[in-house]
Amino acid sequence: MRLLLVEDEHDIQAFLRHSLVEAGYQVDVAANGKAAEQLALEAAYDILVVDLGLPDQDGISLLLRLRQIGVNAPVLILSARRSTDDRVRGLEQGGDDYLTKPFAMAELLARLRNLLKRNAPAGSEATRLRVLDLELDLLRREATRSGQILQLTPQEFVLLEYLCRNAGRVVTRSMILDKVWGMRIQPDTNVVDVHIYRLRGKVDGKGQQPLIRTLRGVGYVLKDR
Amino acid sequence: MSSRTAKPAMHSAAWRISLWATLAFACGTMLVFVFLHRFVAQDIQRRSDAWLAGEVEVLGDVAERTPKNALYDRVVGEVAELAGKEVPNRLLSQNSSNDSVFFLQTGADGSLSLWVGVGNGTQYLQAIQKTKILPDSPTDVHVDGYRVPFRVASTRIDDGSLIYLGLSERDELRVLRSLRLRFIVLWLVLVLLGFAIVFYTARRMLSHVREITEAASRIGHSELSARVPTTARNDEVGHLAHTLNHMLDRIESSMHQLHTITDTLAHDLRSPLTAIRGKLEASLSATPHGEQADPIVSAIEELDRLTEFLNTSLDVAEGKADALRLSRSQIDLDELLRVMIDLYEPSMSEKGLRIALRSSGSLKINADAALIHRMVANLFDNQIKHLPASCSVTLQLQAQQDSALLVLEDDGPGFSPEVSPHLFEWRVKGPESTGHGLGLAFVDAVVRAHGGTVSASNRPSGGARIVLTLPLSSSSNSKDAPEIGTARTRPGGV
Numbered sequence: 001m002r003l004l005l006v007e008d009e010h011d012i013q014a015f016l017r018h019s020l021v022e023a024g025y026q027v028d029v030a031a032n033g034k035a036a037e038q039l040a041l042e043a044a045y046d047i048l049v050v051d052l053g054l055p056d057q058d059g060i061s062l063l064l065r066l067r068q069i070g071v072n073a074p075v076l077i078l079s080a081r082r083s084t085d086d087r088v089r090g091l092e093q094g095g096d097d098y099l100t101k102p103f104a105m106a107e108l109l110a111r112l113r114n115l116l117k118r119n120a121p122a123g124s125e126a127t128r129l130r131v132l133d134l135e136l137d138l139l140r141r142e143a144t145r146s147g148q149i150l151q152l153t154p155q156e157f158v159l160l161e162y163l164c165r166n167a168g169r170v171v172t173r174s175m176i177l178d179k180v181w182g183m184r185i186q187p188d189t190n191v192v193d194v195h196i197y198r199l200r201g202k203v204d205g206k207g208q209q210p211l212i213r214t215l216r217g218v219g220y221v222l223k224d225r
Numbered sequence: 226m227s228s229r230t231a232k233p234a235m236h237s238a239a240w241r242i243s244l245w246a247t248l249a250f251a252c253g254t255m256l257v258f259v260f261l262h263r264f265v266a267q268d269i270q271r272r273s274d275a276w277l278a279g280e281v282e283v284l285g286d287v288a289e290r291t292p293k294n295a296l297y298d299r300v301v302g303e304v305a306e307l308a309g310k311e312v313p314n315r316l317l318s319q320n321s322s323n324d325s326v327f328f329l330q331t332g333a334d335g336s337l338s339l340w341v342g343v344g345n346g347t348q349y350l351q352a353i354q355k356t357k358i359l360p361d362s363p364t365d366v367h368v369d370g371y372r373v374p375f376r377v378a379s380t381r382i383d384d385g386s387l388i389y390l391g392l393s394e395r396d397e398l399r400v401l402r403s404l405r406l407r408f409i410v411l412w413l414v415l416v417l418l419g420f421a422i423v424f425y426t427a428r429r430m431l432s433h434v435r436e437i438t439e440a441a442s443r444i445g446h447s448e449l450s451a452r453v454p455t456t457a458r459n460d461e462v463g464h465l466a467h468t469l470n471h472m473l474d475r476i477e478s479s480m481h482q483l484h485t486i487t488d489t490l491a492h493d494l495r496s497p498l499t500a501i502r503g504k505l506e507a508s509l510s511a512t513p514h515g516e517q518a519d520p521i522v523s524a525i526e527e528l529d530r531l532t533e534f535l536n537t538s539l540d541v542a543e544g545k546a547d548a549l550r551l552s553r554s555q556i557d558l559d560e561l562l563r564v565m566i567d568l569y570e571p572s573m574s575e576k577g578l579r580i581a582l583r584s585s586g587s588l589k590i591n592a593d594a595a596l597i598h599r600m601v602a603n604l605f606d607n608q609i610k611h612l613p614a615s616c617s618v619t620l621q622l623q624a625q626q627d628s629a630l631l632v633l634e635d636d637g638p639g640f641s642p643e644v645s646p647h648l649f650e651w652r653v654k655g656p657e658s659t660g661h662g663l664g665l666a667f668v669d670a671v672v673r674a675h676g677g678t679v680s681a682s683n684r685p686s687g688g689a690r691i692v693l694t695l696p697l698s699s700s701s702n703s704k705d706a707p708e709i710g711t712a713r714t715r716p717g718g719v
Contacts, residue, residue, distance in 0.1 A: 015503030015504055019503070080496055081488055081492060104502070184598065189606045217505075217526065218509065
């Protein structure tokens with residue numbers, strides 16, 4: 001996967017490049033709008049990460065320019081601006097997703113994966129998810145572990161489904177809040193942890209291999225091997 | 226706002242102004258007409274009296290000079306008949322007989338001696354005898370069988386007989402009636418036309434004022450870049466619009482400055498925070514286990530808390546200046562609360578707290594979903610942090626007039642007396658509080674930005690009570706408002 005990163009802050013550029021390369025992307029970096037345009041003309045990128053605050057031009061106008069010269073790849077906007085107006089404007093003017101700084105790397109990677117998946121030809125939607133001996137029937141909203149039915153509330157099922165779809169990958173608390181509860185909040189208390197704790201109590205029974213792992217300081221991951 | 230503009234025209238100021246103006250105009254013209262009518266009536270009366278006096282004198286003269294022979298009746302009769310044809314204001318009646326004039330002569334004994342007119346004249350004589358008629362001053366006489374009185378003049382001739390000449394007032398009254406009729410029709414047309422003109426002008430004038438009011442209130446609610454409509458005319462309304470726009474210019478520029486400051490501050494703080502967080506994550510992934518990870522993990526957590534504090538304090542700062550930017554969409558407060566309670570209930574019950582919602586059902590508000598989410602999260606976080614175990618929290622949601630009323634009550638220790646008067650101020654917190662002290666200030670900022678109110682008090686039976694109101698969205702309002710973003714109150718698909 002070829003990725004163009006447009007970011008002027010040197011420190012951020014450095015760690016993003018490092019983490020993206022580690023995640024398996026082939027990364028080119030542009031520090032300003034002009035360089036980004038040049039690179040986009042020379043090579044075909046699968047995905048772009050664009051910071052809105054560029055030294056030579058507004059990120060939004062770069063987006064419009066890129067779309068004009070025929071760049072169709074999905075664009076993830078990074079921004080240190082806070083107002084929701086900017087978010088809406090960014091998404092209206094050709095951005096495909098938007099992430100506010102500072103962010104967790106896991107969330108950036110998850111969003112990139114989503115954008116690439118969205119662009120890939122749509123396969124038939126799976127009706128069953130399987131992770132090791134955990135199996136989810138998405139139509140009957142039923143989860144089983146080693147053939148045993150798990151007694152989950154509808155909300156717990158949605159949470160487990162989200163973890164299964166991202167099996168093997170880290171999901172952060174704010175990603176869970178966003179995708180499972182549909183809200184962008186930063187609770188001051190451990191609300192997500194308690195839900196995960198309850199879910200773990202039902203999924204990881206005694207004597208079974210624990211599937212839901214906590215990555216301290218990062219989030220959670222559902223083990224897939 | 227739209228409910229105010231939709232009211233019927235009859236409740237508008239333009240209606241009242243035109244009603245009063247028209248009433249004054251109608252009364253004035255009516256008064257003028259009454260005087261005019263009286264003048265015309267008197268003038269006609271005077272003319273016909275003059276004619277009667279002249280004619281009766283001539284007839285008296287003729288009667289005196291004509292010898293009292295067989296021809297007397299014929300001569301006097303013909304003269305009288307001729308006189309009858311010169312009647313002023315006369316309208317030729319349908320039948321040939323002239324019933325608007327009569328001539329009557331009585332003998333010295335009062336009996337009828339000569340009669341020229343319709344019929345045999347006895348009823349006229351009776352009527353005349355009933356009425357006192359002074360010579361030389363014409364008098365009204367009511368004759369049986371006639372609705373309209375006769376104006377009768379009399380003169381006495383030397384042989385002692387009396388001569389009466391009567392003229393029906395029919396023609397005179399007809400002239401006056403037609404004058405009145407024409408006036409009434411013209412008057413009505415004028416009054417209605419005047420009303421229409423005044424109403425139209427006043428409405429146009431006031432519609433400018435209404436447009437200004439509507440625009441101003443819209444500006445107050447949403448965007449400051451809009452201006453109230455101005456007119457080219459240099460009148461009071463134009464001045465009002467210009468003054469308002471000048472004021473808005475100043476407000477917008479200071480608002481813009483505030484936004485620039487908060488945005489720059491946010492940007493300048495966030496970029497280094499992003500870099501620090503990235504580096505921390507990178508070093509955490511290098512040492513995922515063991516003792517070294519602990520400080521990194523807590524540093525990341527502190528950093529996230531700092532970021533949230535930064536966001537919240539900037540929001541509170543903007544909220545205090547009534548400059549909080551909203552992306553409104555239609556959200557169901559009842560559903561939103563249920564989802565949030567679903568999210569928070571496990572944490573609360575883990576702390577031994579109970580939470581219950583009493584709601585009268587779906588309540589739609591036009592609000593910034595993200596801010597409302599954060600506000601409710603803030604309230605719930607506060608409860609978890611401050612309430613001792615085994616307390617219960619009750620939420621009541623109901624519609625009250627045009628607002629959604631949300632009452633949050635608990636049976637905990639309540640607000641301590643030293644912070645109670647300053648609950649919604651910046652960085653006020655109780656002595657044992659571990660939070661950053663922005664909680665209720667943020668709630669206040671969000672509620673105010675949405676045009677609602679918030680108050681906090683201690684319940685008489687113990688415990689805290691926070692009362693919020695948020696304006697309900699009417700269907701018409703939600704169409705006008707810019708729809709930005711989508712409400713996401715339902716647990717999303719994954």
